Amino acid sequence: MAYKRQIDRLPIIPADARVQNVTCHYCIVGCGYKAYTWPLKQQGTTDSNWAGVDLSQQQYAETDAWYAPSMYNVVKQGGKDVHLVIKPDVDCEVNLGLGSVRGARMAENRRSDITGTQQQRLTDPLVWRYGTWQPASWDDALDLVARVTARVVDKEDENDLYVSMFDHGGSAGGYENTWGTGKLYFGSMKIKNCRIHNRPAYNSEVHSTRDMGVDELNYAYEDYQLADTIFLVGTNPVECQTNLYLNHMVKGMQNGAKVIVVDPRRTVTVDNSEQVAGAENVLHLAIESGSDLALFNTLFTYIADQGWVDAEFIAASTFQGDVAVAEDAAHPAALGSFEAARDACRLSLADGAAITGLTEAQIVQAAEWIAMPKEDGSRRKTVTGYEKGIIWGNDNYRVIGALVNIGLATGNVGREGGGVCRLGGHQEGYFRPSDAHVGRPAPYIDQLIIGGGGKVHHIWANDHYKTTLNAAEFKRVYNKRSNMVKEAMDARAGATREELVDAIVGAIEAGGIFSVCVDIIHSQIGQAAHVILPAVESGEMNLTSMNGERRLRLVEKYMDGPGSAQPDCIIAARLANHMERVLREEGREEYADQFQGYDWETEEDAFMDGYHTANPEVTYARLKDMGNNGVQEPVTGFADGKLVGTKRLYTDGVFTRHGREDGKALFCMGAWRGLQAPGKAQQKASFRFLINAGRANLNWQNWFLDQKNEFVMDRFPVPFIQIHPEDMAELGLNPGDMVEIYNDVGATQGLVYPEPTARRNETFMIFGAPNGTQGNVINAGTNELILPNYKQTWANIRKISDATPAAARVSYKSWEVEL
Amino acid sequence: MKCNKLVDTGRRQFLRGGVLGAAGVAAGAVLPASQAKAQARAMVDYPSNRLANLADLTLNEPMDITYPDAESPGVLLKLGTRVEGGAGPDGDVVAFSVLCPHKGYNMSYHAADKTLNCPGHFSRFDCEAGGQQVWGHATQNLPQFSLRIDDAGDIFAEGADELIYGRLSNVLES
Numbered sequence: 001m002a003y004k005r006q007i008d009r010l011p012i013i014p015a016d017a018r019v020q021n022v023t024c025h026y027c028i029v030g031c032g033y034k035a036y037t038w039p040l041k042q043q044g045t046t047d048s049n050w051a052g053v054d055l056s057q058q059q060y061a062e063t064d065a066w067y068a069p070s071m072y073n074v075v076k077q078g079g080k081d082v083h084l085v086i087k088p089d090v091d092c093e094v095n096l097g098l099g100s101v102r103g104a105r106m107a108e109n110r111r112s113d114i115t116g117t118q119q120q121r122l123t124d125p126l127v128w129r130y131g132t133w134q135p136a137s138w139d140d141a142l143d144l145v146a147r148v149t150a151r152v153v154d155k156e157d158e159n160d161l162y163v164s165m166f167d168h169g170g171s172a173g174g175y176e177n178t179w180g181t182g183k184l185y186f187g188s189m190k191i192k193n194c195r196i197h198n199r200p201a202y203n204s205e206v207h208s209t210r211d212m213g214v215d216e217l218n219y220a221y222e223d224y225q226l227a228d229t230i231f232l233v234g235t236n237p238v239e240c241q242t243n244l245y246l247n248h249m250v251k252g253m254q255n256g257a258k259v260i261v262v263d264p265r266r267t268v269t270v271d272n273s274e275q276v277a278g279a280e281n282v283l284h285l286a287i288e289s290g291s292d293l294a295l296f297n298t299l300f301t302y303i304a305d306q307g308w309v310d311a312e313f314i315a316a317s318t319f320q321g322d323v324a325v326a327e328d329a330a331h332p333a334a335l336g337s338f339e340a341a342r343d344a345c346r347l348s349l350a351d352g353a354a355i356t357g358l359t360e361a362q363i364v365q366a367a368e369w370i371a372m373p374k375e376d377g378s379r380r381k382t383v384t385g386y387e388k389g390i391i392w393g394n395d396n397y398r399v400i401g402a403l404v405n406i407g408l409a410t411g412n413v414g415r416e417g418g419g420v421c422r423l424g425g426h427q428e429g430y431f432r433p434s435d436a437h438v439g440r441p442a443p444y445i446d447q448l449i450i451g452g453g454g455k456v457h458h459i460w461a462n463d464h465y466k467t468t469l470n471a472a473e474f475k476r477v478y479n480k481r482s483n484m485v486k487e488a489m490d491a492r493a494g495a496t497r498e499e500l501v502d503a504i505v506g507a508i509e510a511g512g513i514f515s516v517c518v519d520i521i522h523s524q525i526g527q528a529a530h531v532i533l534p535a536v537e538s539g540e541m542n543l544t545s546m547n548g549e550r551r552l553r554l555v556e557k558y559m560d561g562p563g564s565a566q567p568d569c570i571i572a573a574r575l576a577n578h579m580e581r582v583l584r585e586e587g588r589e590e591y592a593d594q595f596q597g598y599d600w601e602t603e604e605d606a607f608m609d610g611y612h613t614a615n616p617e618v619t620y621a622r623l624k625d626m627g628n629n630g631v632q633e634p635v636t637g638f639a640d641g642k643l644v645g646t647k648r649l650y651t652d653g654v655f656t657r658h659g660r661e662d663g664k665a666l667f668c669m670g671a672w673r674g675l676q677a678p679g680k681a682q683q684k685a686s687f688r689f690l691i692n693a694g695r696a697n698l699n700w701q702n703w704f705l706d707q708k709n710e711f712v713m714d715r716f717p718v719p720f721i722q723i724h725p726e727d728m729a730e731l732g733l734n735p736g737d738m739v740e741i742y743n744d745v746g747a748t749q750g751l752v753y754p755e756p757t758a759r760r761n762e763t764f765m766i767f768g769a770p771n772g773t774q775g776n777v778i779n780a781g782t783n784e785l786i787l788p789n790y791k792q793t794w795a796n797i798r799k800i801s802d803a804t805p806a807a808a809r810v811s812y813k814s815w816e817v818e819l
Numbered sequence: 820m821k822c823n824k825l826v827d828t829g830r831r832q833f834l835r836g837g838v839l840g841a842a843g844v845a846a847g848a849v850l851p852a853s854q855a856k857a858q859a860r861a862m863v864d865y866p867s868n869r870l871a872n873l874a875d876l877t878l879n880e881p882m883d884i885t886y887p888d889a890e891s892p893g894v895l896l897k898l899g900t901r902v903e904g905g906a907g908p909d910g911d912v913v914a915f916s917v918l919c920p921h922k923g924y925n926m927s928y929h930a931a932d933k934t935l936n937c938p939g940h941f942s943r944f945d946c947e948a949g950g951q952q953v954w955g956h957a958t959q960n961l962p963q964f965s966l967r968i969d970d971a972g973d974i975f976a977e978g979a980d981e982l983i984y985g986r987l988s989n990v991l992e993s
Contacts, residue, residue, distance in 0.1 A: 001948075002950055003951075004949070008982065009987065010987045010988075012987055055987055056991055059923075062922050068982065070958035070959060098940075098956075099921075099956070101952075101957065101958055104956075108958075268954065272941050697954065711959065715951065810948065811945035814932065815943070815953060817941040
């Protein structure tokens with residue numbers, strides 16, 4: 001039987017419940033929700049309640065006067081137990097009351113000592129003592145971290161401190177927390193050896209579009225409703241940006257937009273789009289995995305040859321001449337003018353079809369839908385969305401550049417119904433001192449650690465064990481190196497703090513690594529940590545972020561954090577305080593002075609110290625007034641009691657992201673060159689199955705909360721791997737069987753899910769799962785600029801066992817709706 | 820297709836608020852046997868309502884029902900294969916709410932793979948796996964009605980295992 005909550009009745013929100021603004025802390029869309037809280041011993045009634053409707057009557061479809069059990073919990077607020085309901089906001093323009101299968105579980109995924117949810121949340125600092133983790137005070141834990149860290153960094157050399165730190169908004173990120181960590185590591189220190197939460201280096205995922213002058217989030221979501229064509233590349237929005245799809249893209253289709261989906265597999269987005277728009281208005285380009293660049297260059301060539309370009313825009317807003325930026329180690333392709341890019345990227349229909357596996361007719365049809373002028377001669381409005389399929393695919397720099405080329409050539413940037421934008425993962429919320437000292441290409445941290453680099457490692461909500469490549473090797477080495485320190489600590493049980501620090505430093509000098517993990521849960525890499533510091537999430541603190549159309553909002557703190565957990569920005573501030581104190585004790589006054597300026601008591605202090613300094617109009621009070629519709633960045637002023645924002649970028653045709661004074665956009669001169677990352681072509685030749693990977697609707701990112709959510713784990717007890725039924729038959733597999741996926745770099749496991757629409761020898765599994773990490777089988781080779789290529793991975797598959805009892809119970813039916 | 824149309828008819832009328840009319844369209848639908856009322860006790864008291872007789876069921880053809888009252892449309896099915904939670908001599912009789920727990924649209928039955936499918940946002944639920952959401956946007960699996968079958972073959976619904984869309988108490992309370 002499927003998991004059932006056996007809830008027959010929920011407490012009714014009273015009319016006087018407290019109401020606060022919440023932006024969903026999961027994906028980049030940032031749906032608006034409202035948090036309702038009220039005292040535990042009070043409740044509304046069927047005739048007196050928050051909704052002002054008669055709840056003794058059935059409520060009908062799309063009602064605002066209902067909430068699911070997943071939207072309810074009992075949490076602490078100001079030290080007292082309160083009822084909590086977090087339900088979608090019908091007045092938020094982003095989602096108009098729609099909730100996704102992730103966001104509508106926010107309340108259920110809060111820690112509660114009453115209902116027992118999310119007991120995995122960390123409550124107090126933990127320090128490795130007596131052979132395991134022991135609870136510790138903040139001062140005790142931070143003192144140890146500061147003393148050990150101070151032994152390996154110096155004013156002139158901070159290269160032995162490695163830092164893994166999130167750069168996202170939402171969740172436990174946001175402007176407050178990126179500033180807290182950023183000020184510490186890029187302000188007080190100049191840490192070079194660092195990485196971001198989902199990749200092994202500190203770099204942009206979209207260098208080329210920025211170098212071309214085009215910020216990757218340049219439109220408004222309403223552009224999907226205004227477009228003639230929606231062009232989706234390497235993205236599956238109904239599962240990964242659900243309410244952007246349902247509330248904006250679907251409406252665009254209902255307005256008559258055609259849809260092009262570039263993806264090697266038939267995703268649910270393709271099926272749902274066919275339902276809405278009709279199959280004749282949906283073009284699925286199921287290209288050979290990794291051949292996107294060839295497709296875009298062919299489209300660009302064909303569109304230009306047909307003259308379906310916006311000549312006026314090209315002349316007025318793009319670079320005129322030949323090459324503006326030469327190809328070099330920091331620029332994997334030259335950048336220049338439209339004509340220069342035409343020459344560099346030229347690819348015939350025949351060649352494009354041969355490389356991508358498409359027919360010439362399919363490519364021509366795509367070009368017509370993207371760029372052919374309409375019957376009245378007017379320009380076709382095409383909005384382009386892309387994400388990990390190309391960001392984490394083959395030849396990152398060139399492929400994104402080639403896609404932006406098409407948008408620029410057709411004048412579809414900065415115009416209504418246009419935009420060339422990444423669809424995104426988390427929300428954004430980045431405000432830090434310059435990272436220029438990191439360099440470009442940035443250091444490949446995970447490989448450096450494998451090679452013995454780093455003595456102290458500070459980890460802020462990163463879980464390399466689940467979200468890196470070459471993960472099997474990384475885990476083996478990291479466990480060994482961190483165990484060296486654990487053994488040294490165990491050997492000095494009962495020693496003084498000074499003796500303990502000496503023992504740790506001794507182990508570090510012998511090749512060990514001292515690991516400090518700041519997180520909301522005891523993560524997988526946290527199993528190797530020596531000090532673990534508990535953080536809070538959005539809603540347990542006030543937190544600001546912006547969504548995929550740069551919509552800035554404040555999530556109000558609606559509940560207490562677990563135990564003594566703190567916002568990351570406050571943890572960073574306290575760590576800075578301890579660093580300053582320890583350095584002064586050691587007589588290193590000049591270095592200690594660099595750790596001043598952290599007298600923050602609240603997250604609002606951090607916000608004012610960071611983001612506010614560059615955006616003086618923006619304060620918490622004003623953001624609160626702007627509610628769940630917020631304001632779209634950049635904020636340009638404050639008038640009539642409201643923050644004034646910017647609906648879409650570049651409406652003036654002036655491009656600035658690259659920092660060029662002429663304001664001219666550049667085209668990317670990146671020719672097709674096959675599988676770019678080292679080892680990929682060889683792996684493809686050596687192993688049978690493509691192991692494509694990505695996200696699924698139900699599971700948020702690396703499952704950090706979902707791994708303790710019964711509704712989720714009941715559906716997929718281990719990550720599925722979708723395989724064609726005939727491939728299953730050849731391998732002797734039944735639905736639900738546990739298989740091993742193995743190749744030259746490692747192995748992982750998956751649960752067999754039959755997928756008749758999959759192509760033979762092409763599989764798909766969930767990325768980042770805790771109990772079947774796809775990163776184990778991804779080789780260490782990256783694209784240039786250390787951009788991981790997680791997508792192009794090949795391996796063999798063999799059966800481990802029949803379905804487990806948990807796996808045998810679940811449904812293996814098709815995801816495609818039958819109406 | 821006949822079944823889909825029936826359910827679809829029910830949906831349109833349901834969305835207009837014509838719930839009694841919707842229930843009356845479907846053969847075999849019955850009004851509640853006893854009027855549910857609020858109870859000041861810990862658990863909701865579900866009515867025991869006769870839905871149909873085993874002899875009324877046709878293999879893999881959905882029968883429209885309502886439970887626990889006329890405003891809560893559902894479906895009664897004889898699946899033909901024994902399932903966990905199935906009632907009857909063959910363990911294959913099941914009943915579900917047909918209101919999608921995501922946004923409350925009335926779902927239709929797809930006999931070929933025994934799923935309920937939502938026209939609103941395309942979620943789908945497996946009638947052979949306790950109403951598990953196969954794929955979709957609802958944050959719960961489909962409410963399944965617990966069934967009792969007496970010696971005469973009369974099928975009674977006596978409870979639900981998830982909150983039904985559109986009501987904060989499965990048995991409406993005044």
